[in-house]
Amino acid sequence: AQSVTQLDSQVPVFEEAPVELRCNYSSSVSVYLFWYVQYPNQGLQLLLKYLSGSTLVESINGFEAEFNKSQTSFHLRKPSVHISDTAEYFCAVSDLINEKLTFGTGTRLTIIP
């Protein structure tokens, strides 16, 4: 079984400031790692994923996340946030066999103008 911990339920950040949303996971087997984003009144959308290979993965809108196996972390970062980044961000893992997603509780990112 896997579990995901997102310690920060809410993160307020000033526009153009950097942000890091933390995610830690536990699993007895190898996992895939994901960040999903939910904009207001929309569904969960895949932001980025780590399957294998390079531990640093990037999204098209400037977010990046780094898989750290020793710290069992997959923190999400962006060097400069915009108002449009206001959303709820969910970290998730799945094992390589049944691929069922296990989510964290989510982090609400609020951008302050």
Add this chain to the structure above:
Amino acid sequence: EPEVTQTPSHQVTQMGQEVILRCVPISNHLYFYWYRQILGQKVEFLVSFYNNEISEKSEIFDDQFSVERPDGSNFTLKIRSTKLEDSAMYFCASRYGQGPDYGYTFGSGTRLTVV
């Protein structure tokens, strides 16, 4: 871009009543899922469905829950006799295949409030 559509966006029901949450997955997808999120808690897996049968279900998915794909386009979640603790956001998802190259597409959710 194709979407997973869920209706209604918000449903209020009285405790003990039956409720049906509706989802229209992407038309060529083959694998279907329901997840839910109780306010302030994690998004939890409920059930997966493939080839007209349940392929996996969680311990949450007891006899009060059922899923159906009645007409080849809709995918429904029925709760037979709702309890207060069933209040949650319910997400439907679909994917074309299995394996890491096939991502999930989620709907925008149905917020179920049991009073």
